[in-house]
Amino acid sequence: MLGTGILKGLYVTAKNLAGSYHDPERLTTIQYPEETAHIPENYRNYPFLVFDGAEAVAGLRCTACKMCEKECPPQCIYIVGERDPATKKMRPKVFDLDISVCMGCGICVEVCPFESIKMDQHFEVAATERFEELLLHREQLAKPDSYYHKIHPTEAAVSDGVLAAEKRKAEERAAKAAAAAAAKAATPPVPPTTASGEPVSA
Numbered sequence: 001m002l003g004t005g006i007l008k009g010l011y012v013t014a015k016n017l018a019g020s021y022h023d024p025e026r027l028t029t030i031q032y033p034e035e036t037a038h039i040p041e042n043y044r045n046y047p048f049l050v051f052d053g054a055e056a057v058a059g060l061r062c063t064a065c066k067m068c069e070k071e072c073p074p075q076c077i078y079i080v081g082e083r084d085p086a087t088k089k090m091r092p093k094v095f096d097l098d099i100s101v102c103m104g105c106g107i108c109v110e111v112c113p114f115e116s117i118k119m120d121q122h123f124e125v126a127a128t129e130r131f132e133e134l135l136l137h138r139e140q141l142a143k144p145d146s147y148y149h150k151i152h153p154t155e156a157a158v159s160d161g162v163l164a165a166e167k168r169k170a171e172e173r174a175a176k177a178a179a180a181a182a183a184k185a186a187t188p189p190v191p192p193t194t195a196s197g198e199p200v201s202a
C-alpha cells in the first residue's frame, strides 16, 4: 500500500524517541565537559611515544631509527637522533610531531620496529596558536606503558608479547655467543709447524 514505508519509518522513530526517555543506554547525548563519552578501544587520533620505567625521556623505547619519519605520508614527524653516552644506544634528541597535519593513518605505528610509537585517544586539543601549540615535542609525546595499557588493553597485550619474544631471542643469541667464546677460549692453541708438519723449534 502506498505510504506504508513512511509509516513504518515514523513508528521506528517514535519508538526510539520514547525509549530514550526511560532507557539510559539509549541516550545519545551526554553533558560534556562534565561527562565524557566512553571511547572505543580502537579509536585513534595522533601518535604518542611509549616509555618504560619512571623517567619519561630516559625510558623512551624509541631508537631514533627514523622509519616513522620516512614513511609518514604528510611528513609531519621530525626526528634528530643522538647517542646516549652511558648506554651507547641511539635515542631521540628531538622528536616533533605536528598534530595539525597528522591524519591519524597509523602508518608510523605499523613501521616502527621497536613498539615505540602508538596511537593516542586524547582529543581535547583545541588551541589558539596553530604553530606553537599544535607542534608537540618529545616531552609532550612521551607517555608511560601503563597509559598505553589503559587506552588500548588488547593491542598493548600483543605488543608485550612481541617485546617478550624479542627479548627472549636476544638472550638466546647472547647465550650462544658467550658459549662460543668460552669454547674458543678453552681450546688449546695449535703449535706452529713447518711445511713438512714438523713442530717449529723455539
Ligand code: SF4
Pocket (backbone or CB within 6 Å): 046, 047, 071, 072, 073, 074, 075, 076, 077, 097, 101, 102, 103, 104, 105, 106, 107, 108, 109
Ligand atoms: S598517524 Fe600517519 S600522518 Fe600521523 S604521524 Fe603517523 S604516519 Fe604520520
Ligand code: SF4
Pocket (backbone or CB within 6 Å): 061, 062, 063, 064, 065, 066, 067, 068, 069, 079, 111, 112, 113, 114, 115, 116, 117
Ligand atoms: S620508527 Fe619507532 S623507533 Fe624508529 S624513530 Fe620512529 S618511533 Fe622511534
